[in-house]
Amino acid sequence: MQQWQSKMLRCPFDRGQLLAGEGEIRCSECQRTFPIVDGIPSFVLPDLATAHEREEWLRKQSEIQARDAQASQYDRLLGLLLMSPVETRMTLRALRGESGRFNVLAEIGCGTGRMLQHFAALADFAIGVDFSLQSLRVCRQRMQQAGFLEKTLLIHADACFLPLADEVLDAVASCQLVEHLPSDRLRLQVVAEMARVLKPGGRYAISGYHWSWLTRWGGAKQGMHPGGIYYYRFTRREFYELVNTHLPVESLRSILGYVWLASGSKGA
Numbered sequence: 037m038q039q040w041q042s043k044m045l046r047c048p049f050d051r052g053q054l055l056a057g058e059g060e061i062r063c064s065e066c067q068r069t070f071p072i073v074d075g076i077p078s079f080v081l082p083d084l085a086t087a088h089e090r091e092e093w094l095r096k097q098s099e100i101q102a103r104d105a106q107a108s109q110y111d112r113l114l115g116l117l118l119m120s121p122v123e124t125r126m127t128l129r130a131l132r133g134e135s136g137r138f139n140v141l142a143e144i145g146c147g148t149g150r151m152l153q154h155f156a157a158l159a160d161f162a163i164g165v166d167f168s169l170q171s172l173r174v175c176r177q178r179m180q181q182a183g184f185l186e187k188t189l190l191i192h193a194d195a196c197f198l199p200l201a202d203e204v205l206d207a208v209a210s211c212q213l214v215e216h217l218p219s220d221r222l223r224l225q226v227v228a229e230m231a232r233v234l235k236p237g238g239r240y241a242i243s244g245y246h247w248s249w250l251t252r253w254g255g256a257k258q259g260m261h262p263g264g265i266y267y268y269r270f271t272r273r274e275f276y277e278l279v280n281t282h283l284p285v286e287s288l289r290s291i292l293g294y295v296w297l298a299s300g301s302k303g304a
Protein backbone atom coordinates (compact mmCIF):
# COMPACT_ATOMS: atom_id res chain seq x y z
CA MET A 37 0.00 0.00 0.00
CA GLN A 38 1.42 3.41 -0.97
CA GLN A 39 1.98 6.08 1.67
CA TRP A 40 -0.72 8.45 0.36
CA GLN A 41 -3.20 5.58 0.51
CA SER A 42 -2.56 4.60 4.14
CA LYS A 43 -2.65 8.28 5.18
CA MET A 44 -6.29 8.47 4.02
CA LEU A 45 -7.52 5.45 5.96
CA ARG A 46 -8.85 5.17 9.52
CA CYS A 47 -10.48 2.32 11.45
CA PRO A 48 -14.28 2.41 10.81
CA PHE A 49 -14.92 1.42 14.45
CA ASP A 50 -12.90 4.02 16.38
CA ARG A 51 -11.06 6.12 13.72
CA GLY A 52 -7.76 4.72 15.02
CA GLN A 53 -4.61 5.03 12.89
CA LEU A 54 -4.08 2.03 10.61
CA LEU A 55 -0.73 0.34 10.09
CA ALA A 56 -0.31 -1.39 6.74
CA GLY A 57 1.40 -4.79 6.81
CA GLU A 58 1.76 -7.73 4.44
CA GLY A 59 -1.72 -8.58 3.18
CA GLU A 60 -3.54 -6.84 6.05
CA ILE A 61 -3.99 -3.59 7.94
CA ARG A 62 -4.04 -3.31 11.74
CA CYS A 63 -5.77 -0.66 13.85
CA SER A 64 -3.39 0.85 16.41
CA GLU A 65 -6.34 1.45 18.81
CA CYS A 66 -8.58 -1.65 18.81
CA GLN A 67 -5.97 -3.98 17.22
CA ARG A 68 -8.55 -5.29 14.73
CA THR A 69 -7.04 -6.49 11.46
CA PHE A 70 -8.55 -5.89 8.03
CA PRO A 71 -7.52 -8.01 5.03
CA ILE A 72 -6.22 -6.58 1.75
CA VAL A 73 -7.82 -8.61 -1.05
CA ASP A 74 -6.37 -8.21 -4.58
CA GLY A 75 -4.89 -4.88 -3.46
CA ILE A 76 -8.27 -3.74 -2.03
CA PRO A 77 -8.42 -3.12 1.75
CA SER A 78 -11.60 -4.72 3.05
CA PHE A 79 -13.58 -3.26 5.96
CA VAL A 80 -16.92 -5.04 5.45
CA LEU A 81 -17.08 -7.20 8.55
CA PRO A 82 -20.04 -8.94 10.23
CA ASP A 83 -18.86 -7.05 13.32
CA LEU A 84 -20.16 -3.82 11.82
CA ALA A 85 -23.61 -5.37 11.62
CA THR A 86 -24.02 -4.89 15.33
CA ALA A 87 -24.14 -1.17 14.62
CA HIS A 88 -27.24 -1.69 12.44
CA GLU A 89 -30.83 -2.54 13.09
CA ARG A 90 -31.15 -6.19 12.07
CA GLU A 91 -33.64 -5.58 9.27
CA GLU A 92 -31.52 -2.84 7.71
CA TRP A 93 -28.48 -5.11 7.79
CA LEU A 94 -30.36 -7.98 6.12
CA ARG A 95 -31.42 -5.66 3.30
CA LYS A 96 -27.84 -4.52 2.82
CA GLN A 97 -26.68 -8.14 2.78
CA SER A 98 -29.19 -8.93 0.06
CA GLU A 99 -27.90 -5.98 -2.02
CA ILE A 100 -24.26 -7.05 -1.58
CA GLN A 101 -25.14 -10.49 -2.95
CA ALA A 102 -27.12 -9.02 -5.86
CA ARG A 103 -24.37 -6.50 -6.75
CA ASP A 104 -21.67 -9.18 -6.62
CA ALA A 105 -23.79 -11.38 -8.90
CA GLN A 106 -24.46 -8.63 -11.46
CA ALA A 107 -20.96 -7.06 -11.44
CA SER A 108 -19.83 -8.52 -14.77
CA GLN A 109 -23.01 -7.37 -16.60
CA TYR A 110 -23.72 -4.08 -14.80
CA ASP A 111 -22.13 -1.87 -17.47
CA ARG A 112 -24.36 -3.37 -20.14
CA LEU A 113 -27.68 -2.38 -18.47
CA LEU A 114 -29.69 -0.61 -21.19
CA GLY A 115 -30.95 2.27 -19.04
CA LEU A 116 -27.41 3.13 -17.96
CA LEU A 117 -26.03 2.91 -21.49
CA LEU A 118 -28.67 5.39 -22.67
CA MET A 119 -28.22 7.77 -19.76
CA SER A 120 -24.45 7.68 -19.24
CA PRO A 121 -23.34 10.39 -21.73
CA VAL A 122 -25.73 13.06 -20.36
CA GLU A 123 -25.30 11.93 -16.76
CA THR A 124 -21.50 12.02 -17.01
CA ARG A 125 -21.42 15.49 -18.56
CA MET A 126 -23.87 16.97 -16.02
CA THR A 127 -22.22 15.30 -13.01
CA LEU A 128 -18.68 16.36 -13.92
CA ARG A 129 -19.84 19.93 -14.47
CA ALA A 130 -21.75 19.98 -11.17
CA LEU A 131 -18.81 18.54 -9.23
CA ARG A 132 -16.22 20.92 -10.65
CA GLY A 133 -18.17 24.13 -10.11
CA GLU A 134 -15.55 26.84 -10.50
CA SER A 135 -12.73 24.43 -9.60
CA GLY A 136 -10.26 23.14 -12.14
CA ARG A 137 -8.68 20.00 -10.73
CA PHE A 138 -8.75 18.32 -7.35
CA ASN A 139 -5.99 16.80 -5.28
CA VAL A 140 -7.95 13.93 -3.63
CA LEU A 141 -11.38 12.94 -4.96
CA ALA A 142 -13.60 10.00 -3.92
CA GLU A 143 -16.69 8.33 -5.29
CA ILE A 144 -18.78 6.60 -2.64
CA GLY A 145 -20.66 3.60 -4.08
CA CYS A 146 -18.42 3.53 -7.17
CA GLY A 147 -19.55 0.05 -8.27
CA THR A 148 -17.75 -1.05 -11.43
CA GLY A 149 -16.22 2.39 -12.01
CA ARG A 150 -18.59 3.61 -14.74
CA MET A 151 -18.31 7.16 -13.32
CA LEU A 152 -15.06 6.84 -11.33
CA GLN A 153 -13.04 6.51 -14.54
CA HIS A 154 -14.22 10.03 -15.48
CA PHE A 155 -13.80 11.50 -11.98
CA ALA A 156 -10.23 10.14 -11.79
CA ALA A 157 -9.26 12.26 -14.80
CA LEU A 158 -10.03 15.37 -12.68
CA ALA A 159 -7.82 14.41 -9.73
CA ASP A 160 -4.26 13.69 -8.64
CA PHE A 161 -5.56 10.83 -6.45
CA ALA A 162 -8.85 8.96 -6.74
CA ILE A 163 -10.66 6.80 -4.18
CA GLY A 164 -13.56 4.44 -4.90
CA VAL A 165 -15.62 2.90 -2.08
CA ASP A 166 -18.18 0.11 -2.48
CA PHE A 167 -19.49 -2.83 -0.45
CA SER A 168 -19.53 -5.19 -3.46
CA LEU A 169 -16.08 -6.75 -3.80
CA GLN A 170 -16.92 -8.21 -7.21
CA SER A 171 -17.85 -4.75 -8.51
CA LEU A 172 -14.57 -3.38 -7.15
CA ARG A 173 -12.66 -6.10 -8.98
CA VAL A 174 -14.29 -5.00 -12.26
CA CYS A 175 -13.55 -1.38 -11.30
CA ARG A 176 -9.89 -2.21 -10.67
CA GLN A 177 -9.52 -3.65 -14.19
CA ARG A 178 -11.21 -0.63 -15.67
CA MET A 179 -8.91 1.80 -13.81
CA GLN A 180 -5.92 -0.21 -14.95
CA GLN A 181 -7.04 -0.04 -18.59
CA ALA A 182 -7.55 3.72 -18.25
CA GLY A 183 -4.00 4.07 -16.84
CA PHE A 184 -5.27 5.37 -13.47
CA LEU A 185 -4.56 2.41 -11.18
CA GLU A 186 -1.34 3.86 -9.70
CA LYS A 187 -3.19 6.88 -8.40
CA THR A 188 -6.33 5.00 -7.33
CA LEU A 189 -7.31 3.49 -3.97
CA LEU A 190 -10.28 1.12 -3.99
CA ILE A 191 -11.88 0.37 -0.62
CA HIS A 192 -14.32 -2.41 0.23
CA ALA A 193 -16.52 -0.78 2.87
CA ASP A 194 -20.02 0.20 3.93
CA ALA A 195 -20.71 3.82 2.98
CA CYS A 196 -22.39 4.33 6.38
CA PHE A 197 -19.06 3.68 8.12
CA LEU A 198 -16.38 5.14 5.86
CA PRO A 199 -12.87 4.04 6.87
CA LEU A 200 -11.54 7.48 5.95
CA ALA A 201 -10.03 10.24 8.10
CA ASP A 202 -11.98 13.46 8.70
CA GLU A 203 -11.68 16.21 6.07
CA VAL A 204 -9.25 14.46 3.71
CA LEU A 205 -11.12 14.90 0.42
CA ASP A 206 -11.15 17.89 -1.91
CA ALA A 207 -14.17 16.47 -3.70
CA VAL A 208 -16.70 13.72 -3.10
CA ALA A 209 -19.21 12.24 -5.54
CA SER A 210 -21.91 9.65 -5.18
CA CYS A 211 -23.96 8.47 -8.16
CA GLN A 212 -27.15 6.50 -7.60
CA LEU A 213 -26.16 5.23 -4.16
CA VAL A 214 -28.39 7.00 -1.62
CA GLU A 215 -31.64 5.53 -2.98
CA HIS A 216 -30.41 2.04 -2.09
CA LEU A 217 -29.95 2.72 1.62
CA PRO A 218 -32.92 0.98 3.23
CA SER A 219 -34.09 3.62 5.75
CA ASP A 220 -34.28 7.41 6.27
CA ARG A 221 -31.76 7.09 9.07
CA LEU A 222 -29.17 5.32 6.90
CA ARG A 223 -29.69 7.70 3.97
CA LEU A 224 -28.91 10.60 6.30
CA GLN A 225 -25.96 8.72 7.80
CA VAL A 226 -24.37 8.25 4.37
CA VAL A 227 -24.64 11.97 3.56
CA ALA A 228 -23.25 12.81 7.03
CA GLU A 229 -20.28 10.53 6.35
CA MET A 230 -19.61 12.24 3.02
CA ALA A 231 -19.72 15.63 4.78
CA ARG A 232 -17.33 14.40 7.49
CA VAL A 233 -14.61 13.27 5.08
CA LEU A 234 -14.84 16.37 2.85
CA LYS A 235 -12.58 19.36 3.56
CA PRO A 236 -14.26 22.69 4.31
CA GLY A 237 -14.79 24.35 0.93
CA GLY A 238 -14.55 20.96 -0.84
CA ARG A 239 -16.94 20.20 -3.71
CA TYR A 240 -19.62 17.51 -3.78
CA ALA A 241 -22.11 16.02 -6.28
CA ILE A 242 -24.73 13.50 -5.12
CA SER A 243 -27.38 11.84 -7.29
CA GLY A 244 -30.36 9.64 -6.41
CA TYR A 245 -33.58 8.35 -7.99
CA HIS A 246 -36.18 10.98 -8.97
CA TRP A 247 -39.90 10.31 -8.29
CA SER A 248 -40.96 11.98 -11.55
CA TRP A 249 -43.64 11.76 -14.26
CA LEU A 250 -41.31 9.28 -15.98
CA THR A 251 -40.58 6.97 -13.05
CA ARG A 252 -44.20 7.10 -11.82
CA TRP A 253 -45.15 5.48 -15.11
CA GLY A 254 -45.36 1.85 -14.05
CA GLY A 255 -42.96 2.42 -11.15
CA ALA A 256 -43.28 2.60 -7.37
CA LYS A 257 -42.04 5.19 -4.88
CA GLN A 258 -40.07 2.50 -3.10
CA GLY A 259 -39.62 -1.23 -3.48
CA MET A 260 -37.22 -3.96 -4.49
CA HIS A 261 -35.48 -4.40 -7.85
CA PRO A 262 -35.29 -7.98 -9.11
CA GLY A 263 -32.46 -9.77 -7.32
CA GLY A 264 -33.12 -8.10 -3.97
CA ILE A 265 -31.95 -4.49 -4.28
CA TYR A 266 -33.99 -2.01 -2.22
CA TYR A 267 -34.71 1.43 -3.75
CA TYR A 268 -36.44 4.68 -2.78
CA ARG A 269 -37.46 7.46 -5.21
CA PHE A 270 -37.24 11.04 -3.92
CA THR A 271 -39.46 14.05 -4.49
CA ARG A 272 -37.55 17.27 -5.03
CA ARG A 273 -38.19 18.37 -1.45
CA GLU A 274 -37.13 15.02 0.02
CA PHE A 275 -33.87 15.01 -1.93
CA TYR A 276 -33.12 18.63 -1.08
CA GLU A 277 -33.68 17.99 2.63
CA LEU A 278 -31.64 14.78 2.64
CA VAL A 279 -28.56 16.50 1.22
CA ASN A 280 -29.01 19.96 2.72
CA THR A 281 -29.14 18.56 6.28
CA HIS A 282 -25.36 18.02 6.05
CA LEU A 283 -24.15 19.79 2.90
CA PRO A 284 -25.50 23.12 1.58
CA VAL A 285 -27.32 22.56 -1.71
CA GLU A 286 -26.33 25.16 -4.31
CA SER A 287 -27.84 23.43 -7.32
CA LEU A 288 -30.51 20.73 -7.65
CA ARG A 289 -31.37 19.47 -11.13
CA SER A 290 -33.00 16.41 -12.60
CA ILE A 291 -31.08 14.28 -15.08
CA LEU A 292 -33.66 13.24 -17.71
CA GLY A 293 -36.37 12.82 -15.06
CA TYR A 294 -34.55 9.75 -13.80
CA VAL A 295 -32.23 10.98 -11.03
CA TRP A 296 -31.77 14.13 -8.97
CA LEU A 297 -28.32 15.72 -8.95
CA ALA A 298 -27.45 17.96 -6.00
CA SER A 299 -24.14 19.81 -5.84
CA GLY A 300 -22.28 22.51 -3.96
CA SER A 301 -19.40 23.19 -1.58
CA LYS A 302 -19.06 22.26 2.08
CA GLY A 303 -19.28 25.34 4.26
CA ALA A 304 -16.18 26.54 6.14
Ligand SMILES: C[S@@+](CC[C@H](N)C(=O)[O-])C[C@H]1O[C@@H](n2cnc3c(N)ncnc32)[C@H](O)[C@@H]1O
Nearest residue numbers: 103145146147150166167168194195211212216
Ligand atom coordinates in the same frame (compact mmCIF):
# COMPACT_ATOMS: atom_id res chain seq x y z
C1 LIG B 1 -26.71 1.84 -8.80
S1 LIG B 1 -25.09 1.33 -8.38
C2 LIG B 1 -24.15 2.73 -8.94
C3 LIG B 1 -22.70 2.43 -9.19
C4 LIG B 1 -21.89 3.62 -9.73
N1 LIG B 1 -21.93 4.75 -8.83
C5 LIG B 1 -22.44 4.04 -11.08
O1 LIG B 1 -23.03 5.13 -11.15
O2 LIG B 1 -22.30 3.28 -12.05
C6 LIG B 1 -25.07 1.53 -6.61
C7 LIG B 1 -23.74 1.05 -5.98
O3 LIG B 1 -23.76 1.40 -4.61
C8 LIG B 1 -23.25 0.30 -3.87
N2 LIG B 1 -23.82 0.39 -2.51
C9 LIG B 1 -25.12 0.37 -2.14
N3 LIG B 1 -25.24 0.51 -0.80
C10 LIG B 1 -23.96 0.63 -0.33
C11 LIG B 1 -23.41 0.81 0.98
N4 LIG B 1 -24.18 0.87 2.06
N5 LIG B 1 -22.06 0.90 1.09
C12 LIG B 1 -21.26 0.82 0.02
N6 LIG B 1 -21.71 0.65 -1.25
C13 LIG B 1 -23.06 0.57 -1.41
C14 LIG B 1 -23.67 -0.94 -4.64
O4 LIG B 1 -22.85 -2.05 -4.36
C15 LIG B 1 -23.54 -0.45 -6.09
O5 LIG B 1 -22.25 -0.71 -6.60
Ligand SMILES: [Zn+2]
Nearest residue numbers: 047052063066
Ligand atom coordinates in the same frame (compact mmCIF):
# COMPACT_ATOMS: atom_id res chain seq x y z
ZN1 LIG C 1 -9.92 0.32 15.61
